Every structure is written in C-alpha cells, then in structure tokens.
Amino acid sequence: MEAGSLRAGGGRSVLERSPRSRALDPLLRWVLTGLAALILLLIAFFFIRLFVEAKPAFDKFGYFGFVFDSNWDVSKAIFGAWPLVVGTLITSAIALVIGVPVAVAAALYITELCPRRARAPLTVMVELLAAVPSVVYGLWGIKVLAPKLQPAEQWFSDKFSFLPFVGGQVSIPNYFISGLILAIMIVPIVSAISREVMATVPAQDKEGALALGATRWEMIQMAVLPYSRAGISGAAMLGLGRAIGETIAVTIVIGNAPNVGSTIFSQGYTLAAVIANEFGEAASDPTHRAALIAAGLVLFLLTLIVNAIARYFVNRASRGERTVPQGMAG
Secondary structure, eight states, X not given: OOGGGOBOTTSSBGGGOXXXXXXXXXXXXXXXXXXXXXXXXXXXXXXXXXXXXXXXXXXHHOHHHHHHOOOEETTTTEEOOHHHHHHHHHHHHHXXXXXXXXXHHHHHIIIIISOHHHHHHHHHHHHHGGGSOHHHHHHHIIIIIHHHHHHHHHHHHHHTTTSTTOOSOOOSSOHHHHHHXXXXXXXXXXXXXXXXXXXXXXXXXXXXXXXXXOOHHHHIIIIIHXXXXXXXXXXXXXXXXXXXXXXXXXXXXXXOOOXXXXXXXXXXXXXXXXXXXXXXXXXXXXXXXHHHHHHHHHHHHHHHHHHHHHHHHHHHHHHSOOOOOHHHHO
C-alpha cells in the first residue's frame, strides 16, 4: 500500500492534512511534558514547604543533631529523631525480609504451579489483603497476634541470644510484631507486581527449558526468575516504601517508646507513628510542631532514597544477562 493511500479519520490522505491539524502534535507533546514537569514541581514544593516549616527545629538542634541525637523528650522540649529513624528502618527491614519471599512465592505458585481454575480465586484472595484497613491490622496484631507469638518469641530470644539484636526479655508490643504486620500488608502489592512481570515471560523460553530436560523448578530458576528479576526488585522496593510510610498499624503495635531498642523484641517508635501520635498536642508548641514536621521531612527523604535505590536495582537487573545455565545448554 502506498503512503499516499493512507487515510486519516476524516477521509483525507495523511500527507494532505492541513498545517492546523499537524499543529496538534506539538501541542500534545507540550501538554504531556507540562504534566510530567508538574509532578516534579509538586515534589519540589513538598520538600521546600516541609523544610521551611521544619527550619526552627533544625536551627535549634542542628541538622545532624536532630537526626542523630537519641533523646526525644517532649516534656523538656528536646527532640532527637534517631530512635524514630532506627525504628522505621528496623520494622521496614523485617517486613522486607519476611514479606518479599512470601509474595514472590505466591506469585510463582499462581503463575506457574496453580491449577488454571484456581488462579483467579487465589489472585483475588491475595489482593483482598490490600482491602483490609490498616487499623484493623493493628488491632488484630496487638490483640491476637502479639499474645499468641510471645511464647515463641521468648523461646527464640533465649535459644538464639548469641545472634545480634536477639536476646533478653520480650516486650509486647515490639519491633518484630510491627515488622510482621507490615510484611502482611506489603504482600499484595509485591505479589501483584511480581505476578504481572512473571506473566510476561515468553512462552518459548519456558518451553525451551522444559524441552532440554529441565524440571519445573529448574525452568523457573533459569527462565522465569532471571527474566523477572528487574520487576521483582522494583516490587520489593515499592513494598519497602509502603512499609516505611505506614502509620496507624505501626502506632498500635510498636509500643511508642522513644528510645533505641537493644533487640528486635524491644519496644520502639517510628517517624510516621510519632507524627500521628503527637501532632495534635503540638499545635500550641512551635518547637514541637517544627520537630514533627522535621521528622516528616526525614521520612520524605527516606522515601526518595528508597525509590532511587529501587531505580538503581531495576536498571542493574535490566542490564543483566539472561543466560541458560551451562549444564542445560547442551
């Protein structure tokens, strides 16, 4: 077919379109560019606004003093956010270690091993975890999960006290319960993204591995996981960002103790939880209010760092070679 015979929606040849109709293309490009730039401007506005509101706290305690000081005492108007930063990182790390393997395993089972009739119901059941309100997770964690797990936590603490950050008396609530609740909460998003990525693995890659004599697990290991590595890395980092910013559930199950716990079974605090708990009472205290906004700024920066790390790992995984193990190449 000749290029001149191509017709636009109005019936005229594409090459015969008027200059006015062609002007819509650069207009669309500029509109989309403006919308994309608006997102960056919005992020910059958030950062600048938070920084301006938090500056009184930084002026009084210093930037490093505020972030790395371990004393958060509202009664004495002393605010050091290090216990909050540590609590945020510990609970998020626990959520990542527990939640990501479970989510990826669920995605693998649904896409590769689950009977076809059961895939849709199982997918819905996993995604329904995201529909549960966070306050329900928190109440379930403190009323049901924490008391039931306390004997197991104490046994683990006694038997494996030689490990770092393990040992001593178990407190209820604690870091571990908070991390476990967060792990359950990030399973739906990590599993959904991983499942969508695994569904895009070319069928010829999987069939080729099976044709070479690979077992189902070997096929997953050499075809599915390498192809999905970038997507799984991105899903894990998105789950980490979700865990870092969670507020209500963590507030209920972490103990709200503004100190750095010596073990994962100690009580603690997080940046999001302290803002939710104390912002109402800080309205009449400018220093306290500025300190809470500064905590929000630190949380905002942590989220940006997590997203930057996620982009790095996704790009690195995308550049990695997807090779068949030498044992199966012949």
